[in-house]
Amino acid sequence: MQEGLIRSDIELRTPVAIAVGAGFKREIASLTGMQNFLKEWPTASRSESHATALRACEAARAGEIDLEKARQAFLVFARKARIEWTGADPVAVLRAAKIRRNRARASRAQRGAQH
Numbered sequence: 001m002q003e004g005l006i007r008s009d010i011e012l013r014t015p016v017a018i019a020v021g022a023g024f025k026r027e028i029a030s031l032t033g034m035q036n037f038l039k040e041w042p043t044a045s046r047s048e049s050h051a052t053a054l055r056a057c058e059a060a061r062a063g064e065i066d067l068e069k070a071r072q073a074f075l076v077f078a079r080k081a082r083i084e085w086t087g088a089d090p091v092a093v094l095r096a097a098k099i100r101r102n103r104a105r106a107s108r109a110q111r112g113a114q115h
Contacts, residue, residue, distance in 0.1 A: 009031055010031045010060070010067055011029055011031075012028070014071075015027040015029040016028045016078065018037075018085055028074075031070065034053070034070065038050060045081070049081070053077040055073075056072075056073035057070045057074070
């Protein structure tokens with residue numbers, strides 16, 4: 001890559017899927033998409049992984065690093081922010097967790113009643 005050359009938008013080979021809301025997936029398919037998402041992220045929720053991902057995107061746009069490195073930095077941010085799309089339906093996951101908690105409570109209550 002040529003250093004110092006600012007490039008226009010670049011499409012990702014593999015889009016990044018993130019969870020936005022209960023059960024909704026958003027695919028980010030370009031460098032500009034990643035940068036815009038990071039810039040729109042709430043200031044109060046920004047972390048070091050957010051700053052690293054934003055710097056990586058800027059470096060990729062300037063041709064200083066490979067686009068895949070910026071994508072990986074964005075994925076680390078998404079994982080740490082707990083917005084990485086896992087493919088699991090969040091509603092089903094929460095429902096299953098509630099069922100497990102209720103069963104555990106019932107089991108504890110039953111053991112307590114036997115003593």
